[in-house]
Amino acid sequence: xxxxxxxTLLLLGAFAAFSLFFLGRRRALSLGTSxxxxxxxxxxxxAYAALWLFVPVVIALLVWWSLSGRLIELSMLQRIPDSVVxxxxxxxxxxxxxxxxxxxxxxxxxxxxxxxxxRDYQALQVESRRKLxxxxxxxxxxxxxxxxxxxxxxxxxxxxxERFIRAVLFLASSVAVLTTLGIVATMLLETIxxxxxxPATEFLFGLEWSPQTAIRDDQVAAAGSFGVVPLLxxxxxxxxxxxxxxxxxxxxxxxxxxxxAGRGLRAVVKPLLEVLAGIPTVVYGFFAAxxxxxxxxxxxEGLGLNVASESALAAGLVVGIMVIPQISSLSDxxxxxxxxxxxxxxxxxxxTRSETIRKVLLPAAMPGIVGGILLALSRAxxxxxxxxxxxxxxxxxxxxxxxxxxxxxxxxxSLLTGDQELASARxxxxxxxxxxxxxxxxxxxxxxxxxxxxQRIHER
Amino acid sequence: MAxxxxxxxxxxxxxxxxxxxxxxxxxxxGLAAVLVGILFLLLLFMTVLSQGVGxxxxxxxxxxxxxxxxxxxxxxxxxxxxxxxxxxxxxxRDAVQRLLPGTELRADRAALVGLVSVEAGFxxxxxxxxxxxxxxxxxxxxxxxxxxxxxxxxxxVDRDTPDAAxxxxxxxxxxxxxxAADGRVARVFNAALIKNGDSRNPELAGIRAAFRGSLYMxxxxxxxxxxxxxxxxxxxxxxxxxxxxxxxxEVNINNLAAVPSIVYGLLGLVVFIDWLSLPRSAPLxxxxxxxLLSLPVIIISARAAIKAVPGTLRDAALSLGASxxxxxxxxxxxxxxxxxxxxxxxGIARALGETAPLLxxxxxxxxxxxxxSPLDPSTALPVQVYQWAESPDQAFVARAAAAIIVLLAFxxxxxLLAVMLRRKFEGRTV
Numbered sequence: 031x032x033x034x035x036x037x038t039l040l041l042l043g044a045f046a047a048f049s050l051f052f053l054g055r056r057r058a059l060s061l062g063t064s065x066x067x068x069x070x071x072x073x074x075x076x077a078y079a080a081l082w083l084f085v086p087v088v089i090a091l092l093v094w095w096s097l098s099g100r101l102i103e104l105s106m107l108q109r110i111p112d113s114v115v116x117x118x119x120x121x122x123x124x125x126x127x128x129x130x131x132x133x134x135x136x137x138x139x140x141x142x143x144x145x146x147x148x149r150d151y152q153a154l155q156v157e158s159r160r161k162l163x164x165x166x167x168x169x170x171x172x173x174x175x176x177x178x179x180x181x182x183x184x185x186x187x188x189x190x191x192e193r194f195i196r197a198v199l200f201l202a203s204s205v206a207v208l209t210t211l212g213i214v215a216t217m218l219l220e221t222i223x224x225x226x227x228x229p230a231t232e233f234l235f236g237l238e239w240s241p242q243t244a245i246r247d248d249q250v251a252a253a254g255s256f257g258v259v260p261l262l263x264x265x266x267x268x269x270x271x272x273x274x275x276x277x278x279x280x281x282x283x284x285x286x287x288x289x290x291a292g293r294g295l296r297a298v299v300k301p302l303l304e305v306l307a308g309i310p311t312v313v314y315g316f317f318a319a320x321x322x323x324x325x326x327x328x329x330x331e332g333l334g335l336n337v338a339s340e341s342a343l344a345a346g347l348v349v350g351i352m353v354i355p356q357i358s359s360l361s362d363x364x365x366x367x368x369x370x371x372x373x374x375x376x377x378x379x380x381x382t383r384s385e386t387i388r389k390v391l392l393p394a395a396m397p398g399i400v401g402g403i404l405l406a407l408s409r410a411x412x413x414x415x416x417x418x419x420x421x422x423x424x425x426x427x428x429x430x431x432x433x434x435x436x437x438x439x440x441x442x443x444s445l446l447t448g449d450q451e452l453a454s455a456r457x458x459x460x461x462x463x464x465x466x467x468x469x470x471x472x473x474x475x476x477x478x479x480x481x482x483x484x485q486r487i488h489e490r
Numbered sequence: 491m492a493x494x495x496x497x498x499x500x501x502x503x504x505x506x507x508x509x510x511x512x513x514x515x516x517x518x519x520g521l522a523a524v525l526v527g528i529l530f531l532l533l534l535f536m537t538v539l540s541q542g543v544g545x546x547x548x549x550x551x552x553x554x555x556x557x558x559x560x561x562x563x564x565x566x567x568x569x570x571x572x573x574x575x576x577x578x579x580x581x582x583r584d585a586v587q588r589l590l591p592g593t594e595l596r597a598d599r600a601a602l603v604g605l606v607s608v609e610a611g612f613x614x615x616x617x618x619x620x621x622x623x624x625x626x627x628x629x630x631x632x633x634x635x636x637x638x639x640x641x642x643x644x645x646x647v648d649r650d651t652p653d654a655a656x657x658x659x660x661x662x663x664x665x666x667x668x669x670a671a672d673g674r675v676a677r678v679f680n681a682a683l684i685k686n687g688d689s690r691n692p693e694l695a696g697i698r699a700a701f702r703g704s705l706y707m708x709x710x711x712x713x714x715x716x717x718x719x720x721x722x723x724x725x726x727x728x729x730x731x732x733x734x735x736x737x738x739x740e741v742n743i744n745n746l747a748a749v750p751s752i753v754y755g756l757l758g759l760v761v762f763i764d765w766l767s768l769p770r771s772a773p774l775x776x777x778x779x780x781x782l783l784s785l786p787v788i789i790i791s792a793r794a795a796i797k798a799v800p801g802t803l804r805d806a807a808l809s810l811g812a813s814x815x816x817x818x819x820x821x822x823x824x825x826x827x828x829x830x831x832x833x834x835x836x837g838i839a840r841a842l843g844e845t846a847p848l849l850x851x852x853x854x855x856x857x858x859x860x861x862x863s864p865l866d867p868s869t870a871l872p873v874q875v876y877q878w879a880e881s882p883d884q885a886f887v888a889r890a891a892a893a894i895i896v897l898l899a900f901x902x903x904x905x906l907l908a909v910m911l912r913r914k915f916e917g918r919t920v
Binding site: 099100188198199202204205209210212216219278280283287290299302305309312313315316319320321351354355358382384385387388405408409411412413439460461467472474 | 510517519523527531534724726729743749750760785854879891
């Protein structure tokens with residue numbers, strides 16, 4: 031029996047299902063008489079049979095895919111002799127990685143033991159693929175036989191097929207819930223592991239962040255300290271600077287475009303703002319590092335200030351520019367949604383347009399505007415590339431915008447780029463930060479939605 | 491003290507003046523805000539263009555190469571094997587030396603080599619292997635200059651540049667000037683940028699590998715995010731009962747759209763790489779992560795498109811005896827498809843510009859080989875931009891800007907495609 035590649039298997043299954051569709055349809059046609067006819071269109075019978083073939087194959091593949099790697103790993107770990115484990119600093123995971131690399135041909139070694147193990151590894155893989163092929167074939171045959179056997183006049187094939195389609199649609203819509211669950215579960219698991227190595231209180235209230243722990247267990251290195259406070263302050267500093275730019279500019283833009291600008295200007299500016307919103311963040315990072323940071327530095331020097339080349343001000347400024355479109359478009363919506371009679375009433379009483387805007391429109395549109403600002407704030411906090419490229423790496427406990435600060439996202443990137451073991455405190459710290467970030471942005475988002483809903487309620 | 495009519499008039503006039511001045515100021519602020527936004531946009535584009543346009547062209551030098559058998563044909567039989575083993579770098583070096591009088595000292599050799607790209611020897615070799623008759627002759631061949639020379643020819647570095655910021659010394663500038671006076675320096679289209687993968691040498695570095703990686707991710711997203719997103723949208727709009735689970739799904743979709751992209755990267759690192767043991771740095775994993783990231787956007791826009799299909803259409807189909815599934819797939823979905831596709835393309839284009847999640851799953855490695863499958867290690871265009879932009883070498887920074895231009899052009903093309911699709915189907919009403 032050949033051990034087929036999973037992809038081949040899938041394609042083969044799809045082809046077989048496709049053929050079975052026509053077979054089933056013909057069978058249904060041959061059964062159907064005009065009087066006591068079929069209950070469904072012939073194609074549904076074909077589809078029914080094809081599903082019975084294809085779905086089991088897919089399920090077999092998915093089960094194999096999620097389990098086989100783990101199983102092979104476990105049985106390999108039992109086989110690796112202690113001598114090999116000892117040569118990789120007592121870490122069987124590293125030994126396994128090495129064996130895997132040898133098996134893939136990525137590295138070449140002369141060690142006979144390792145080569146033999148790599149051969150074992152390959153044999154196990156082939157064996158597992160063989161088992162998969164056999165299982166998939168058996169399932170496909172059984173499914174096809176069952177599906178074909180059920181093609182009879184009076185059998186309601188359409189209802190079954192449609193029920194299946196609905197189930198698939200339902201599963202697709204559940205992916206969103208699964209994603210959230212996945213995010214929460216993975217972050218929580220890794221964070222709990224992290225708190226096993228570093229106390230939660232130290233993480234939450236520690237004033238120092240210097241995650242230089244040993245990458246391998248036998249390395250001598252500083253213990254490293256994981257206090258999140260400086261990162262939090264840095265993130266907040268950047269976000270506050272960003273908001274200081276984005277809120278006035280975004281809000282005034284929305285006001286000008288909705289209240290003053292003619293149709294022509296609006297037709298030009300709105301697409302430009304959309305362009306601003308569609309530019310990838312890495313481009314903003316490039317802009318920040320190459321243009322804005324030197325500009326801020328020069329400006330600071332001109333004023334006699336000592337500005338770091340990776341100042342919080344430059345990063346915050348660019349993050350602010352980035353979220354301008356978000357604030358302006360949501361404020362735009364909120365302002366347009368204010369009932370027109372409210373505005374006309376104020377104008378009729380003799381208020382100037384700016385008075386109308388400030389005293390009538392803005393209060394009425396406030397929930398929508400605040401919602402937009404909260405969303406923009408959440409985006410500024412979670413923004414990564416701009417700060418990675420333009421903010422510093424060293425945690426600084428400062429509120430001075432001219433100094434270099436670092437943010438949570440920068441630290442996540444710097445902790446996770448490069449090859450590290452997933453179990454070290456260094457790597458796990460990134461997940462603790464990720465969870466923190468997720469919770470903060472989620473809270474801001476929920477709050478924003480609640481605030482926005484308030485305006486809708488008022489309008490009714 | 492009686493208030494006269496005139497006093498009242500004066501007070502009102504003064505207050506009116508104040509109020510109108512305030513009105514003008516307010517309006518001016520508004521205009522200024524609009525201008526600030528546009529100004530930043532212009533500044534951004536100017537930065538990218540001024541940095542990047544130069545990188546689309548590359549300086550080449552025309553060198554008279556004496557292809558002597560002693561240097562290029564070590565075995566002496568003119569065979570392919572022998573010619574492949576020749577010392578072409580020496581031929582190139584001699585050619586440069588011949589053109590520049592007064593550089594016979596051994597100490598000058600390193601400085602001379604600094605003018606020409608390492609690619610020069612390879613280009614000569616390929617040429618000689620293709621036409622072995624060249625051995626023993628003199629060939630005038632255009633070869634790429636080093637990136638340092640390229641910067642000088644572009645005028646981005648000159649004799650006033652502080653030493654720390656340049657690779658060449660004044661004498662090398664003189665040499666380039668001499669060559670230029672002979673008409674031996676030209677800037678041509680930088681084919682390496684399009685043809686090659688990443689390289690340690692800026693003049694050889696290209697975006698091909700990164701572009702291919704992005705294309706693979708695009709394919710993965712089209713295969714996964716598009717059908718799943720549309721299916722989810724169809725379910726929520728057409729079939730979902732009003733219950734707790736449906737509410738939960740809706741809340742989740744709205745919240746996922748606001749989760750920072752880097753969190754998706756963390757998710758991908760744990761689930762796809764650690765649990766499912768998929769290969770690190772693979773576009774498949776990148777595509778999976780970006781698919782999850784773009785899913786909420788696709789679902790939201792697809793729902794809007796489905797909602798826009800008039801209810802009368804559904805009623806008509808149902809009243810003719812079609813089942814709900816038949817109604818949706820036979821009538822509603824075809825009507826909504828242009829809108830769905832438009833929204834999906836825009837969502838996918840946005841995801842293709844993402845960098846942070848890809849850094850988490852190791853797509854940030856140095857990749858010189860063009861990936862051949864979605865499982866090969868690869869990087870992506872935005873990541874390539876990031877990597878080059880972080881380099882202290884000015885030539886790499888210029889290439890980062892050039893890669894940005896390509897990236898923006900690619901995203902713009904996708905968005906234009908979406909707009910065109912919408913235009914094309916807009917006129918077709920039910």
